[in-house]
Amino acid sequence: MSITPENTWASVSAIRDQAPLIHNITNYVVMNSTANALLALGASPVMAHAQEEVEDMVNIASALVINIGTLSAPWVEAMGSAARKAAGRGIPLVLDPVGAGATAYRTQTVRKLMDTVSPTIIRGNASEILALATSEKGETKGVDATESSQNAIEAAHWLNERYGSTVCISGETDFIVGDQVVIGIGNGHPLMTRVTGLGCTASALCGAFAAVNSSFPLAAAQAMAVMGIAGEMAAEISPGPGSLQLHFLDFLYRLTKDDLARRLRISAGAG
Ligand SMILES: Nc1ncnc2c1ncn2[C@@H]1O[C@H](COP(=O)(O)OP(=O)(O)OP(=O)(O)O)[C@@H](O)[C@H]1O
Ligand SMILES: Cc1ncsc1CCO
Numbered sequence: 001m002s003i004t005p006e007n008t009w010a011s012v013s014a015i016r017d018q019a020p021l022i023h024n025i026t027n028y029v030v031m032n033s034t035a036n037a038l039l040a041l042g043a044s045p046v047m048a049h050a051q052e053e054v055e056d057m058v059n060i061a062s063a064l065v066i067n068i069g070t071l072s073a074p075w076v077e078a079m080g081s082a083a084r085k086a087a088g089r090g091i092p093l094v095l096d097p098v099g100a101g102a103t104a105y106r107t108q109t110v111r112k113l114m115d116t117v118s119p120t121i122i123r124g125n126a127s128e129i130l131a132l133a134t135s136e137k138g139e140t141k142g143v144d145a146t147e148s149s150q151n152a153i154e155a156a157h158w159l160n161e162r163y164g165s166t167v168c169i170s171g172e173t174d175f176i177v178g179d180q181v182v183i184g185i186g187n188g189h190p191l192m193t194r195v196t197g198l199g200c201t202a203s204a205l206c207g208a209f210a211a212v213n214s215s216f217p218l219a220a221a222q223a224m225a226v227m228g229i230a231g232e233m234a235a236e237i238s239p240g241p242g243s244l245q246l247h248f249l250d251f252l253y254r255l256t257k258d259d260l261a262r263r264l265r266i267s268a269g270a271g
């Protein structure tokens with residue numbers, strides 16, 4: 001199970017052909033940007049968080065993405081209902097534990113959610129992944145990482161064993177930890193951290209790839225490779241974060257098999 005430009009292109013093509021419906025319960029900050037990224041990739045996004053409709057929406061979706069970025073009690077209830085429905089239907093569930101470790105409410109909510117339904121993929125930055133696997137108060141400061149992704153690999157293994165989830169740690173190198181497998185993706189650009197919500201976008205793309213590829217560690221790795229490649233291509237022609245955001249969408253939309261073949265960077269040091 002190794003990631004190649006060919007199998008990544010096969011997943012991109014499947015997304016473009018099938019336009020899978022990706023149901024997102026996500027935060028106020030990134031609703032627009034993640035919907036646009038899913039559209040640029042070729043998927044079909046919908047944002048829905050009302051308790052009254054989340055189960056019906058999961059019923060017609062190909063994947064569910066839950067992001068705890070801007071929580072409140074009614075949303076937490078809706079997240080639980082949606083996650084249970086997704087598990088019942090057997091569609092992939094991606095969890096983005098935004099800011100886990102920063103407040104007790106976030107950490108407790110996300111732990112309760114994981115104990116209710118095992119996520120298919122957990123995608124967070126290193127601080128968030130560490131916080132989920134630590135019993136004491138984690139070291140997260142706000143929503144951005146203060147740790148390198150390499151430092152969270154052990155925590156990712158622990159989460160994988162406990163919940164059966166594929167765990168994806170984003171950062172300079174993205175690490176994807178599954179059963180008996182660690183994949184490192186070296187694509188991306190530091191300027192990506194200066195645009196809010198590109199991590200949330202990565203989680204949404206994990207949903208799209210998991211909708212068309214049931215080998216979930218591979219799907220997550222492909223999503224992170226495509227994120228990183230579109231991000232670095234955008235960064236190369238962007239003087240700052242504003243234009244990066246626009247060019248990122250354009251490169252996602254225009255991504256070719258040749259871009260993948262020339263740029264995919266599988267990283268060692270995943271042990
Ligand atoms: N130092 C870096 N060099 C290259 N790429 C990076 C770097 N840091 C992050 N990235 C890339 O940026 C994207 C977002 O990852 P990041 O770890 O910043 O997520 P995050 O902290 O959850 O972000 P947010 O909470 O704002 O959504 C990923 O595709 C990741 O590979
Ligand atoms: C900045 C921010 N605050 C809550 S969610 C979010 C988007 C990035 O995670």
Ligand SMILES: [Mg+2]
Pocket residue numbers: 098099124125143199200
């Ligand atoms: Mg994040």
